[in-house]
Amino acid sequence: MDLDDDNLERLLRVLDPNRPPKAPPYFWSPPADPDRPSLPYMPGFKTQIQSHMAPSPFGDGALYGPWPRKQLSNAELETVTQSALVMSHPPLEATTALSDTEILPETAQFTITSHISVGCEAGAQVVVCTVVKDGKPPFEAVAKIFDALYYRFSHSIASRPRDVTAxxxxDYAAEAAAYKLITSDGRASKITPAYYGSWTFNLPILSRGVQQIRPVRLVLVEHLQGSNLRGLRMQNSAQIHDGLDSFHLPENYRLEVLAHAMDAYMRVLHCGVEQNDFASRNIMISSKDTSTNTDITGTSIPRVTLIDYNTAIGYSRTFYGSSMEEKMALPVNPMQWFWKHAVGGDFPGWVPREWEGSRKPMQEWLVQRFGSKEQRALYESVAKELKFDEW
Structure with missing residues (x-):
């Protein structure tokens, strides 16, 4: 017998007359915010940016210790507009000890030329831009702009506000720290975008009738000429419910790109940075440097790059000081690291369909791709016996 919520509640109350009353449904939406300007990050947007020392990463107390800023309750967030929240909680600064280690600030002219991912439905704004430093030729970059005023104010699942300023x-602290660590290590330079530093700029805002200035943070990285794996999907199947996929590309090509992505993840981890978001949207293949040939299949593939570090852990910035993986002589074998990962769910439409409901086909491929004597020599020895799943 199917019962809707109301009938189920009545039945439960008959069975238990002392049952407490059902809580009323909770609906919250951001209040009207006339002080919040329209998104400014359109092609043609220009400003002067200044180099900036990002604060140390924070968030997980077990990794980083106490928060460097107040944690706001739902009650505090529910009664404030997004613009008022942003103005009352400006971006964090680095500690004096960190700032003292930096070189003198530099400035540059910053112009947005096109979009990659913009809008108020998620988090950081990602744009293509040109950057001109004094006395130097302009260069093209990708800017990731961490502007809390245009983060989504409500959680996507529950009707609750988010502390967008935190x-x-x-996001900014983690991304800047990860890129700095990867750049200083140097061993992952070809499998991550080149890093052009962390920056800040000011924007005007009319807040409660008073003209004010608010700071905005960003990082600049290499503009990769290509697409992420998710962007290569299309509707190949006549059955609409099959969804988008990349099956117009040969399977050996797709799996070799995945192998390079797994290798990139492990080499970044060997630098002391755990990227923490291995998914098709964060793997770029570039149209440049297409001469790479694999030793396994002979398939020619483009440059494969691991991007997006706003949830990354840079272990030298944590209580641990370093990770076990970065102390090893060689990177961890991807076969061991990904053995129990649900890669099929993170790369839908890129991996074979049977991977999406089962780990065993993926595990068989991992052994084939990374289990040979020649491949094992590139990585640390597999630490334990790997047992195949039954499905």
Whole structure:
């Protein structure tokens, strides 16, 4: 017998007359915010940016210790507009000890030329831009702009507000720290975008009738000429319910790109950075440097790059000081690291369909791709016996 919520509640109350009353449904939406300007990050947007020392990463107390800023309750967030929240909680600054280690600030002219991912439905704004430093030729870059005023104010699942100022701060701190660590290590330079530093700029805002200035943080990285794996999907099947996929590309090509992505993840981890979001949207294949040939299949593939580090862990910035993986002589074998991962769910339409409901086919491929004597020599020895799943 199927019961709707109301009938089920009545039945439960008959069975238990002392049952407490059902809580009323909770609906919250952001209040009207006339002070919040329209998204400014359109092609043609220009400003002067200044180099900036990002604060240390924070968020997980077990990794980083106490928060460097107040954690706001739902009650505090529910009664404030997004613009008022942003103005009352400006972006964090680095500690004096960190700032003292930096070189003198530099400035540059910043112009947005096109979009990659913009809008108020998620988090950081990602744009293509040109950057001109004094006395130097312009160069093209990708800017990731951590502007809390244009983060989504409500959670996508529950009707609850998000502390967008804290999220923008944690995203910026984690991304800048990860890129700095990867750049200083140097061993992952070809499998991550080149890093052009962390920056800040000011924007005007009319807040409660008073003209004010608010700071905005960003990082600049290499503009990769290509697409992420998710962007290569299309409707190949006549059955609409099959969804989008990349099956117009040969399977050996798709799996070799995946192998390079797994290798990139492990080499970044060997630098002391755990990227923490291995998914098709964060793997770029570039149209440049297409001469790479694999030793396994002979398939020619483009440059494969691991992007997006706003949830990354840079272990030298944590209580641990370093990770076990970065102390090893060689990177961890991807076969061991990904053995129990649900890669099929993270790469839908890129991996074979049977991977999406089963780990065993993926495990068989991992052994084939990374289990040979020649491949094992590129990585640390597999630490334990790997047992195949039954499905």
């Amino acid at each position: 999220e923008a701060d944690t």
